[in-house]
Amino acid sequence: MRRGPSITALLIGIATLPAFVMFLVVSASIYATRVGEVRADIDERGRLLAAVLADGSRYGIVSGNVPALQETLRGLMTTDASIAGIEILDVQRRPIASAGTAANGGALVFERPIKGLAIDADLFDSSAPHGIGDERPKFREGPLIGYSRVRMSPEPLMKARRTGLLIAGLIVLVAAVLSATLGLWLTQRVRRPLGDVMSALRSIQQGDYAVQLPRDGQGELGELQGAIVDMARELAAARQELEAKVAERTAQLEEAVQAVRAADDEKRRLIVHVNALMEDERRRIAAEIHDQLNASLLAVRLTAASLRSRDGASPPAEEVDEAAERIDKTVEAVYVSARRIVKMLRPEVLDTLGLRKALDEMVRQYDEMHPTCRFRLLCAPDFPQLPDPLAITVYRIVQEALSNVVKHAQATDAVVSLSMEEDGRRLVVAVSDNGRGMGGGSATSGIGVIGMRERTRAAGGTLEITPNASGGTVVEVRFPWNPGDAAGEGDGSTPA
């Protein structure tokens, strides 16, 4: 929104106002100078006339020749129109002779005392020796004998100079008009380029950076035009760059949103899967208990009952031995079944042997059960004993990874490695194989992988599944490690 006068109005003002001000100032200056000159002239004339009159009328006062004085004054009045009046006064300021007006009426009054002129000649009038005085007489001021008074009016002089003043004013006015005209002409030369510049700036303000300005201006004006075009170009480039950055950031944001959404989906799927697994596990444990424990316990009960239902007669020893042997076998079977159930619920070996040996046992079992693939465990000597929550997390992740190797990799070699980063601040657990690698999405989006990721995230670690350089897949998990978190000394096993 435009405020204030336009450039055209400003330029016209710049072109004309100085000339107008110059006209006023110069005219006022000329007038003031002329008035000052007239006053100075009148002042000088008045003083001179009063002095001359004082000198010239001395003898008239002394001799009392008033008519001669009067005639002299009248003659003086005719010599200068500025003289409004002249008076010769005695010592008491009473008029002796006068001419013209005695009223002031705005006239300037000049008065000068009239004094006699004494001569110190040898007049034999003093007590000094007579007749031998200085031959050269000395002149000095004598006693006061009257006053000369002149009234000077500046009006006639001003009237005489008024014409000159008018001509000077007209000359100044013509000069001012010429100056303003020249200013307007010069303004016209500047106005169009400045108008183009303003249009270009308005376009830039409205977002249109494709401005074009004719670079026909000279000097700073041309420089201004060029600067505006360059500025528009740079603004356009900056805007494009900014928009690209915004688009990039928007895409990143959308990806992040999608990742969050995917994570949420994974969590939902994981929860469903975990619930299903828990139901399956409960069903399987119930079946185990029903099929194994209950049946065995029932068999023991029946065996015991068979020994008691003999109406007080003791069963034969062979039957007792046989029953005892059956009970022993049945209880042995129950023990095995119960141990298997407990093992399914929590790896006992982890509590008894520690993580390293539990993993060693797990790897050894996999190696035994799957002869087509060789399973190995590589554990760094400085790998610490992990506390229980982290140890079970690592154990389950390795279990899931090896399960995936068996299920999907068709590998011939699988290695589980436990190590510590050089700075001692991160644990590294890796399961690598030389199988067929990650063919589809199941490698990174399967329930097992989701479970591994969630377990890792819950422990504050990171999980990466990457292709192995020599083929196959590498599952690598890193956990933050504080040496103060170690579970204990030795190999990490706990007493059974």
Place this chain on the structure above:
Amino acid sequence: MLGAIATPLSPTLALAASEVRVLTGDNSSATQRAVEALRTRLPRLMAGSEIEALSRRTGPAVYLAIGPAALRALVAGGLRAPVVSLFTSSQAFHQIVGSALAASSRITAIYAEASPEHQLRLLSSIFQRRVSVGVLLTAETAHLEPLLTQVARELDLEIQFHQVRANTNIVRELNRLTAADVLLAVPDTGIFSPDNFRDILESTYRRGQPVVCYSQGMVTAGCLAAAYASVEDIAAQAAETVAEVDAGHVPPPRYPAYWRVAVNDSVARSLNIVIGEDVRRLGERPTGTR
């Protein structure tokens, strides 16, 4: 104060019996010039400005008073020794000494101004025709009127007097003497003063009326001419008067015996008056002077 004055013996006047004691009224250069002029004529004189110092000296003496102030001091001192007044006008002498003392035989004077006779002789010589001479007098100088009238008659001059009151507007009083061809000025403090002298000269000049006056300074100021006695003229006559006193005779107050003429040539040219050399050479010179 004037200090001691040397008194070298001079063989020319060694016979004088009385000591000449000169009393000065001031220590101006003009007074010193007068003392030196007297010393030329009276080498043994004693000069000083304090009457007490001079009167303490013993032996017969003649006192010379230089100027009115010295004369007034000697008169007031009541000395019995003879006194000769020098460089004091006749009017001032009579004002100071008074009529009673003037009549005494011990105070005499050589007036400062030339005698009226000499002035009228000069005037007559300048115009060399019968002219009308105007003279302003006051009561103090009215006694000159008979003498002036007599001399004028002898020189075939017409003279008219106008007596005025002292210290009145002399310029306006001069209007009463417009008929005179020339104005003769006599020493009178009631007429001529520094304040009105220029106006008097201007007034007379406007009327084409020359003024013959009584001192060199007045001539320089604008008078046409003057008959006057120089310092040397007065000194010469003073020496003669001292000799007379030593001889036992105190002469009466008198005008200078020696005199000369001063002329203002500019005024003469302006008034179209030609003054010849014979006029300029008028006067009486003491022996041995020019």
